[in-house]
Amino acid sequence: MAQQMTHATGKRKTAIARVYLTPGDGRVIINRKRSLEEYFPREAHRRAVLAPLALTERLGKYTVKVTVKGGGPTGQAEAIRHGIARALVEEDADLRPLLKRAGLLTRDARIVERKKYGHHKARKSPQYSKR
Template identity: 55%
Template sequence: MQVINTVGRRKTAVARIYMKPGKGQISVNGRELQTYFPTEVLQIILNQPFNLIEKNGQYDVKVNVKGGGIAGQAEAVRLAISRALVEADADNRPALKKEGFLTRDSRMVERKKYGRRKARRRFQFSKR
């Protein structure tokens, strides 16, 4: 029984996962999935790859995730799980690729520029 190790990234969040065949237990940073990702939406995002290829509850996943916010972390974990499922069985690749789960979302926060209030927002202009 080999352990599959993959990495997923989204914005500034980095997720490292260790996946092995099991009973479907998912732990994130040493905590249970429901306590780390309390909202239903984030749990659905995390389980999308398993549901798509109908392998829900067949793998135990141990996740180390850091950086970013909770939504970015959930999407980073989704990418890592998708990559691990492809590594486990190459037949999963077309379905996961079609859904876009293997694509690294490269969008990042644009940096703030000097002379501006935010990245693009200018300071308020007063004519008089």
């Protein structure tokens, strides 16, 4: 019998993560070759990635393979977190209320606002001169 693999997509800002969960030894492989510690040197990013597994008490039970692109480190870490949470729900629907309550299934829709013409940035206008 072939191993059961669950697939889900997570998004945050401009980062997109494709997550594959297989029953395994708890390793996290990012972009085919790099480990979690190698890809995310910051502890906060590693904690964010593992949050759904820690919350559902499944930390050493799955091998997580991730392909992530776009955005910066924080956006990528949170996109992976979103993808893992969605994959866990696909695997076991009973986890949905727990993950939903923790806010891990909600797509964070905040993205950078575009720059408008006549402005220095998205909202900053040139200094107003009365005369």
